[in-house]
Amino acid sequence: MTQALSLRGLFSYASNLLSQIPAALVDSTSAPLPPSDVQPYYPLSGAPSCPLDGPMSCHNSTPIADDSCCFVYPGGRMLLTQFWDQKTHAGGAETDWTLHGLWPDLCDGTYDQFCHMTPQFNNITAVLEHYGQDDLIEFMNRFWLAASGSNSRLWQHEFNKHATCINTLAPACYGELHTPGMEVVDYFTRASALFRMLDTYSALERAGIVPHSRRHYPLVDIQTALEKFSGGRVVLRCTGRRDVLHEAWYVYFVKGSLQSGEFVPAQDLGREGNAGNCAPWVKYLPKIPREDEL
Template sequence: MGLKWSILIKLFIVQYLSVLCLAREKEDGFDFFYFVQQWPGAYCDTKHSCCYPKTGKPAADFGIHGLWPNYDDGSYPSSCDPDSTFDKSQISDIMTSLQKEWPSLSCPSSNGYRFWSHEWEKHGTCAESQLDQREYFEAALKLKEKVHLLKSLKKAGIEPNDELYSLESIKKAIEDDIGFAPFIECNKDSGGHSQLYQVLVCVDTDGSTLIECPTLPRGRCGSEIQFAKF
């Protein structure tokens, strides 16, 4: 009986140390980013509706939602440094670009600071070993230039006109243009119809190099989805 307990205790210690090592490894870094863009027509065309920014109605284009560090196993770090708070002075010279490319549609209407602060403090602080606050927002803006989703879709004849398009045709249009397969996320309009909401592509830890996604989020769209007007 004593030998069995000794073996069990040793196995428990080994497993415990393995968990600690894994946790420490994850604290020290992450594996890749999701770069997420959202379609404003789908954000606004729900029961919750939306509020335009104080700068006015955004352009009919995909807007940045965030640049999110992730692990290859599908988990992700969050709010990694409570002492690293959002500092708008660090992005003052790119404010106009952020207002255009990364607008907030949540209510009440805002100047964007609340949205950007949330994204930095929840996600950006977990990438601080690679990108400081200024570099984080600048990296997202540069990725928006590289991954121009509306242009990719329009090349394939896919327009935001409330029509239905096959999910596969949307994915193919983007992959043909940027060279990497996207993940499509849908939501439902006020009538309960599935619509194109967000597009995720994967980016290396440098914050600039597109890669194939090591893992994909949960969630499914129907085979036919609506591309809402805005």
């Protein structure tokens, strides 16, 4: 079973970095562009060309000078964060964990937010539509869901709070071919591709851990299953009395740029990186059917 899961992950990785280039991209700052104004962009194609043997984020022994577009800094500890929310899911998707964000923590586990390395955008959906990313929008509306308010507002928050702190998304890293919004397409394309590799539900199911209304599971069993599956450290967070499983954060370093670099599973959580708050035994509750499914 482990081998099958690994093959699935490899297939997802390949298809998402090269082929998970859904249609094209889109621009948007404050005023949304006309829906008919579609400007095709091949996701990740405008990213800088980086050497294969470059340093890994948070592992350089000397400062990076000339290759700043090929080295994620200072937020080089990347967290792919997922939610298991009883009420937040697409209709019929009782086995879906949902994507919360891709966060660039600092190397010690602390973090910056709302930075100025890349511009902020006020209408993510309009940007993606402008660049023709209909497939990506469809995927995000299934798996990148807001617990309250619109999905687009959540995407706006995630980009402006976190993606603006990722230096390789800076317009200067795209050179003369840059048009506003390319960085938006690349951020959401890469986050979605990484999420596709991390099927949390299946990883837990294969360890005999499935949603149940009354059963409690040892936290160490959940942690072990997910870390064996991903190959790196995972932070778990809970709600209720810290006994209801709610979040899984997969921790990575990046070798190269965010757009085209290799995500390497982290083997440590950093000085302040362990934000886990769960009790030793936790519940993993089933999804609650939406009203339109009853």
